[in-house]
Amino acid sequence: MTTNVTVREYARLTTAPLAANTLDRAQVSATAFEWLCSLNAELRPSGSSLLQVEDRRWLRLDNYVGVVETPCGTRVEILPKHDDGTCDVSKSRELLRRMIAGAMDLPVREVGETALQRFDSPLTEWVIAQFLSALDHLVKRGVRSDYVRVEAEERHLRGQLDAVRQMRQPLGRQHFFQIRHDIFLPDRAENRLLKQAVELVCQQTQNPTSWRLAQELRVLLQDVPRSANVAEDFKRWRTDRLMAHYQAVKPWCELVLSRQMPVSVVGRWHGISLLFPMEKLFERYVAARLQRGLVAGARLTTQASRQSLCEHDGATMFQLRPDLLIEHAGQRWVLDTKWKLVDGGNKAGAYGLSQADFYQLYAYGQKYLAGKGEMALIYPRRPAFLHPLPAFRFSADLSLWVLPFDLESGRLVDGAMTSFPLRIDPGDVGFTIPSVAIH
Template identity: 45%
Template sequence: MPDFTVREYAFISIAYEGCPDPTLDHAYISGKAFEHLCGLSASFSKHGAKVFELAGRRKLKLDQYVGVIETPCGTRIEILPKHVELNGTDDQDIIQQERKLLQKMLSVSLHLPYREAGSANLNRFKQPLHEWIMTQFLASFERLVQRGLRFDYNRVQEEQNFLRGQLQHVKYMRQLLTKKHIFPIEHDVYEVNRPENRLIRTALEVVCKKSKDASNWKLAQELRLMTNEIPRCQKIKQDFRQWQSGRLLALYAEIKPWTELILGEYMPVSTQGEWRGMSLLFPMEKLFEHYVAYHLRRNLPEYTVKTQYATEHICQHQERRIFKLKPDIFIECLKAKPIVMDTKWKLIDQSDRAGRYGLKDSDIQQMFAYSHYYLKHDSDVVLVYPYRKDKFTQPLDDFKFRLPSSAKLRVVPFNVDDPKNFKII
């Protein structure tokens, strides 16, 4: 089945005879794949996650989730951020730029040990997201095999014609006289069978089945032969809980996030018991929030940057505080007043004054509540939106709250392509 690449808010329709060629804003898939997406849409809606929106009997509209979805019939849909303006730009150039952005955001948000190793990675943005993840996993696994897999002692109970380890006296005394030459023994075996290796081996099996990239498939098969003695894990969640860390397992820290991505199958809600394939979905709002916070920490080392800071509540009910206020970013410093920030993955236009620049009433009201409860209207609150060439390049004029104080709201752009220069202090 073919793979499709679209962007946020794109449409997905059932393919028909003579339908147009797929674009970044509209893909045409088989009826079976479309039915599966409709089922996922209903499942997600029950849990409050809006991934798809029905736009007719034969059309779905995507929301602010990015990643990869695989259907049982083999159709893969790669969903990229909607960041680069079309304006006659070649689709392949747009795809590479969007993939580059998504990879950087995922590396920051999921704390992925992403390496760029010279010219070998010059074409990495030509790979779909799932192939990029598999490439990073295989590279980490290859380095791990070269440095040496960790072994562990496992307790084994068996019957042998010789004594080894500890004799199980009770079992031996209950044996028939005709079997007295057989010894039930218990001993430790130093082997490669440990939770970390089982999980990595299981992820490798997934890569062998799912990868369509020739170099990935070749390397996966080589590693598969080299680690053939490692069994697959039967209980993935249990083995992840048993994954150990420490000095002796420092080499495994690099590959763990990639293994979690391949086996964890990040989805907005749990779909246990149903087909999931290699599905990886991430909300762009959260990715943008973590990306901004990460670069604020790097650009403002003297400040303390906290995410999802929640110490205040709006209401008091039956002597308990309820309705928590949770700003995206809270910045504090001993020598300056604190600042509250919210990030919004939404395109606004600094020239659209009649349309209030595209700002929502609910966002402004939310920032007013943050200013009141967290800052006592004594400091700034900031809304951060993505930078847009010729559309949103400079901070808007300050919005002053109608209070007898100097409290104000600032709306500033964040250039995801050049985050090193972002400072709001």
Template identity: 45%
Template sequence: MIQVREYAVLTADPEANPTMDVGQVSGATFEWLIDLHNQWEQDSKLMIRNGKKYLKLGSYIGYLQSPSGEGIEILPKTEFASPEEPESLRTLLQDMLRCSASLDGREGDSADLKRSELPIHEWIIAQFLNQLTHLVKRGLRFDYETVEEESRFIRGQLDVGRQSRQSPARATWFNIRHDVFTPNRTENRLLRTALDYVLKLTKNARNWRVANTLSHQLSVIEPFRKPLPQIGQWQNTKLMQPYKAIKPWCVLVLERLNPNFQHGLHSGIAMLFPMEQLFENYVAHHIKKRMRSGSSLTSQAASQWLIKHSPDGGPEKSWFQMKPDLLVTYLSRKNVMDAKWKLLDSTQNTPAEKYGIKQADLYQLFAYGHKYQNGYGHMLLVYPKHAAFQEPLPELSFSEDLHLWCVPFDLYEKRLIGGEWESFFPALTRGHQGALGRCHLRPQEQV
């Protein structure tokens, strides 16, 4: 299996020197990747150097498998330098996926599920199989299904309409309608379908053994031919609480490990995740655990709009909804937070380099600050911590009233790096005495 990281280049050039930033693939796999590049609107780029083709990956991580069976694992880029131990990146990615699936670290505690040598797709399969094993041991939920059939014996209700049209030759047969207590409810059929995918795709010996055993245990359940439209029928009632832990893994397998995701490329797999979204979920998950009592954290708040407009003199409409990544609320005060998956460099402090901060991100925060904070207070821009960005940057000011802090988030200790910014964010400083008193508040807002 080929292992690279974000923004690596892939090539079929036999003279290429494989590293975490350069992946060498077969010609057939490269052509398949070109097809994917043409079909998907992602931030990958096709380049030509010295007459040879290269495909530069974007900010997506996960696993690709070509129809020939060649696998490519794409891991996060957490440092400028090439990593010496890629296993730590796998562990980080596993944690991020757990957070995005809103799963507890308690789930899947066995040593086999924590092994960093498992490729990411095999790890996801192991998580699904582990949850399915627990569910089968606890017992699947059954449901009543109405069956209409012909029988020599009356059972349930007699279908009078059909029976009245029965030919004399079949006068001894009864058209009946009755309920059968069956495991063939939607949730179980989705699980069985995902299990069939897993059994077909896994190359890990332990995963295959577990999947094969479960396949025999669930043999009476009928899989779906087209499962994706059925996912919306999954019930989240109190009766189905035992299914809560397995649902995200089941959906992940059905949506991302579907072996038929491309017409004409039946054995190809493309299980990719946007790092920007994973990082946002990861930051939100761990910040929420450290927040002061009485505060709240809202992801993708959507209460403000950029403009109001009355088309053709009609009723006023709100246009361009504004959704900051995170919105912290404490004592009726709001602070906007945005998480950006980008490696800043604190040594690039010149007017030309600007630490590597994107101007578009600042425009975005400026608008958020005026709409959600009335142009007053402090906002937080969170970036991953790495060797070139280990301490918060000095305060950035949009005006005398509106300020921004760029703060590193430690990916492995799972926390924001402290600093002067903490004085202005009491909700994020649990146990930090006197933080509220040092907040920048307007005189009429002070308590």
């Protein structure tokens, strides 16, 4: 029996009884509590921190979102915390799905916005539904087969006679033929991975519609063996013209088998766990949307690594890696994304901005822009941060914008106020015409 617990980033989990679970405080079983602690201990050496243990009865989640399942049947769903106020679970789930699909460039097969709103289920069920929809579409178009070389001993000659093996036949068995021939079978790397993913879905889904479709697809793939080596089979996944109709299902298959996740715990047991660091997810989502809004000829680079902070003993030290670097017509712009809450009305408290972030952008401006140009810090839009802040001046030639990014529409608010090479058509998918001018 699966127990579902829904919380959001930085929520606290406990084994102690609570009057009621909320998005910020929830009760889990002692076995789930211990398993999460042990998982965090294993991830910590790699630099990942899933949670902070406060004492024997409380732990605090970090800034990961997604779903993690424990062997005891507890499924913890972690939603984004994009506002301090009350959180609508349905809207948060919808936002998380949209950000994942946009950040990872996933081909989402849905009828429209109505279907998206109607599918109010945890993240794993949404991924499963998308995978099954893509696989069902693929099967209807036809599963690719390939020739498989078979070596056998038979009474009748067919294919090619293996002369060496035939001459080594012992007396009394010379009436058997040692042959090799090719059989046209669906046993190929792509189909083996899809078969393994379908079987995993059959075990894990709790949605009746998904379960029925998964069972139907499982029967249709009954002649395909499961993958014996997932990593090697993904390397063999072909992308030529004959396999073009397989491309839509590949990213969903990777998600189900937990190969695209920054944190993958699928190998620990037989569940599906999808965890995303919110900082990276926000960065990739913004990058994908900005890429669609650039003018022709502009180029966007993520995590550029061309400059270092200093040189020492003939070598560079402390590499500088801005999240986004835009280049157009000989000019450059540096942008950094921050998954933090900004308060546009709290000037006395520096709007909630970090001085360390400004030091970081100042270094970027000196090294990437030679001290001249415009940069930006991009934060999620919220009721307390609806419009850009007045520009921050490092010098007469170097300035920094603090801009809100609308998560619902995927738009950079008032991007036309900057000199960034953005398209600002009224119907543009990535940007809006400025509604308020800041003097």
